[in-house]
Amino acid sequence: GENVEQHPSTLSVQEGDSAVIKCTYSDSASNYFPWYKQELGKGPQLIIDIRSNVGEKKDQRIAVTLNKTAKHFSLHITETQPEDSAVYFCAENTGNQFYFGTGTSLTVIP
Amino acid sequence: NAGVTQTPKFRILKIGQSMTLQCTQDMNHNYMYWYRQDPGMGLKLIYYSVGAGITDKGEVPNGYNVSRSTTEDFPLRLELAAPSQTSVYFCASHFGSEQFFGPGTRLTVL
Numbered sequence: 001g002e003n004v005e006q007h008p009s010t011l012s013v014q015e016g017d018s019a020v021i022k023c024t025y026s027d028s029a030s031n032y033f034p035w036y037k038q039e040l041g042k043g044p045q046l047i048i049d050i051r052s053n054v055g056e057k058k059d060q061r062i063a064v065t066l067n068k069t070a071k072h073f074s075l076h077i078t079e080t081q082p083e084d085s086a087v088y089f090c091a092e093n094t095g096n097q098f099y100f101g102t103g104t105s106l107t108v109i110p
Numbered sequence: 111n112a113g114v115t116q117t118p119k120f121r122i123l124k125i126g127q128s129m130t131l132q133c134t135q136d137m138n139h140n141y142m143y144w145y146r147q148d149p150g151m152g153l154k155l156i157y158y159s160v161g162a163g164i165t166d167k168g169e170v171p172n173g174y175n176v177s178r179s180t181t182e183d184f185p186l187r188l189e190l191a192a193p194s195q196t197s198v199y200f201c202a203s204h205f206g207s208e209q210f211f212g213p214g215t216r217l218t219v220l
Contacts, residue, residue: 009150034207034208034209041214042213042214043200043202043213043214044153044209046208049208051207089152091152096141097158097168098153098155100145100152102150102151102152103150103151
């Protein structure tokens with residue numbers, strides 16, 4: 001559960017465009033994959049999550065996809081807005097512990 | 111509910127000093143966590159607890175201690191502060207799948 005890789009580390013998009021952030025993990029026992037948004041000076045906040053028995057989940061402009069065979073999952077944000085600018089973290093849950101990616105700093109240019 | 115609260119917000123320590131970072135949650139969650147976040151990195155788990163009286167080490171426990179005498183409180187203790195412990199510390203509680211994070215404590219050791 002310790003190895004979660006996240007790409008890219010920084011991402012700039014024009015307002016209205018889509019943003020995609022990808023994560024890979026190594027522990028096949030992982031069964032829960034949350035995504036967090038962290039605004040400056042604040043703690044991370046859960047924005048969407050997916051369980052291992054589901055391939056895709058959508059919540060308005062945000063979607064997450066999971067490929068358990070390839071051990072990767074992705075966050076998709078459509079119609080980006082300036083308030084989407086933040087640092088995004090993926091994580092995977094194994095047992096009682098959560099392991100986090102290194103974060104993606106997303107900037108939405110008005 | 112106040113959620114997860116942390117004190118202090120900021121602290122500067124000298125090498126060798128000790129301090130306790132406080133964390134309290136009012137949601138009656140059994141699971142609580144302490145993470146540290148270094149610049150450009152994800153969150154690393156220091157210690158966690160699955161209930162009052164039970165604690166366990168995470169990825170980076172060296173130099174820290176915790177206790178969990180009540181469901182609400184989960185303090186983190188630094189006995190001999192070192193520059194390597196300069197970081198932002200987040201406490202979190204966990205219910206179901208979702209982790210709820212506190213606002214963080216920014217600690218500098220000089």
